[in-house]
Amino acid sequence: MFRLEKVFQNDDSGYVLFVSLIKTLVIYIVIYCFSILFENTIYDLLNYNIYKESELFFYSFLLSFLYFIFSYSLKNKREYKKNFLSFLKEDILSLFFSNITIFSFFFISEVKFAIDELFLISLSTCIISLAILKFYFNYLHQDLINKNIIQKNIMLIGNYDEIKKIINEKVDKIYVFKCCMVSNLEKSKLKYFKSELKVPIFQEDEDIRSILEYHSLGQIWILNGDDKEKEKLFKKIIKFSVDTLNINLNKSIDLKGRQLLLNKYEYKFYEISKFYGISLFIKILIDKLLSIFFLILSFPILLISAIAIYLEDGYPILFTQNRTGWDGRRFKIYKLRSLKKSPFDKTEQVSKDDKRLLKIGKLLRRYSIDELPQFFNVLNGNMSIVGPRPHMVEHDIHYSSLFNNFLKRHKCNPGLTGWAQVNGLRGATPSPDVMKRRMEYDLWYLNNWSVFLDIYIIMKTFYALFRYKGD
DSSP, rough: OOOOHHHHSSHHHHHHHHHHHHHHHHHHHHHHHHHHHSSSOOTTTOOHHHHHHHHHHHHHHHHHHHHHHHHHHHSOTTSSOOOOHHIIIIIHHHHHHHHHHHHHHHHHHTOOOOOOHHHHHHHHHHHHHHHHHHHHHHHHHHHHHHSSSSSSSEEEEEOOOHHHHTTTSSOOOOOEEEEEEEOOOGGGGHHHHHHHHHOOOOOOTHHHHHHHHTTTEEEEETTTSSGGGHHHHHHTTTTTEEEEEEEEOOSOOOOTOOOTTTTTTEEEEEEOSSHHHHHHHHHHHHHHHHHHHHHHHHEEEEEHHHHHHHHHHHHEEEEEEEEEEEEOEEEEEEEEEOOOOOOOOOOOOOOOOOTTHHHHHHHHHHTTTTGHHHHHHHHSSSEEEOOOOBHHHHHHHHTTTTTTTTTGGGGOEEEEHHHHHHHHSSSOOOOHHHHHHHHHHHHHHHHOOOHHHHHHHHHHHHHHHSSSSSO
16 A cells, blocks of 8 residues: 555655654653653643653753664664664764753853753663664564565676576565576476576567566666676666666775675666656655545535436446556456446547546546546555556557657556646547657656656646647
8 A cells, every 4th residue: 555665665764764764753652751850640641731841842852853863863763773783883972972062052152050860870771762662673683584575675686607697696685586587598408497497487589578567676676787687688678667777796895985796796777767766755645645535525426426427328327448557467447337238348548539538527528537546546655646658558558669758657656647737648548649648758757757857837727728628
C-alpha cells in the first residue's frame, strides 16, 4: 500500500530520518515525564503547567532540537549502521555536544541552571532509552529486510565467472540475487551453470520485460559493463525503467573516498529513478491524504454517475483493465464504465464520436469523471495522483518497438494526471506522433520531478480539465 520497498530502494535515508525523529521525540518525552514525576504523581502527567514551571522546561526544548541536529549530521544518511560504535558516535556523542552547547549558551546568557538530582536522573534515563531504541531499531531494520521491504531484488548480468564471483561474496541480506543473465551462454553448459549458481539463469535473447515483471526486480547489475562483449546486452537493458548499475570488478579495492559496492567494487549508475527516499515518502503521504479527501468530496458525483450508468445499461458499474505500472508490473485499473456492454476490441482507443459510448459516457469522459475510481488505485499503491498516465499493456508493447525510451516512463507509479495532461495531451493518442509528444513530456517530468512540481501539476489539473476536453 505504501510502496516502502521503493522508498528504501537506493539508500536508507528515509529510515535514518525516521530513527532520528523518534529518538528526538523520546528524549523530549523522558525529560517531560521526569520534570513532573520527580515531585508529583502519575496522575499529574497531563498537567502542562507543572512542566512549564520546571527548570527543565527550556532545557528540554534545546536538548531535543540540538540532539536531532547533531545526531542527524553525524550519521551516514545513506546507510543505517547497526554496530555499537554507531551508538556511541550518533547518540552519546550527540548528547554530549548538545549539553556542551546548551551550558555554553546558559553561561554566556547568565541563565541559572542547577545540575541536580533531577537533571542527572533525566539525562541517565535518556541514555538508557536511546540504548533500548538502538536495539529496537536494529531489530526493526532486520525485520524490514526479512519482509522484502528494504531488500533489493537484483538481476546479475555478465559472464559465468563474473556472476559466480559476486554470488560467492559475503553480501548483506539486503541484496537478493533473484536471477541472472549469462552472456555468450552455451546451451551445453546450462545445466552445469544452474547447479553452480543456484539462481534462475536466462539467455541474452530472452524477454527482459517478462523477467522484470515476474521476479519483481528493483535493480540490474551489469558486471564489467564497459566490456565490448556486453554492448548488445546493454542496449537491450537500457530501454527499460529499472535502476541499472555498472559494477567494475577489475579495479583495485583500495579506493579511498570512492563510492564502493560491497566495500570492494567501484560502480556507477547507468539509470536511476529519482523516486526514492524521503521525497518519495512525502509524495506517498500526499497521495494517500489527497485520495481520501477527493473520494469524500466526489462521492455524490460517483453515486449519481453510478445510478446513471445502471439506468442506461445495467451492471457492471466499474470497468477494469490491465495496465502497466512501476518497473513494468501489471495492475488492474478502475474506471466508471463509459462504453456499452456489446462485444468490441478492448485495445481500440475511444474516439470523440465513438458509437460504443454510452450517453452518460460522453459526459463522464469529457470531464474525466470516469477516472475518479482510480483514487482507489492510489490508495492501493498501484498509482499516484501525479505521474505518467498508464497505457494498456498491448499499447506499451507496440509503442516500445517504435520509441527506444518509451518504457522509461515506468520509473515511477503511473498517475491520474501528469505533466503531459496539463499541457493539453489528454484523452486518446490517435497517432504515433501524439504518443511521442506525450512520452517526451513524461520523460521531462521523470527527469525533473520534485514534490513541488507534483503540487503545481495538481493545481494546474483543475484548469486543464475545462480547457482541454477529453474524448
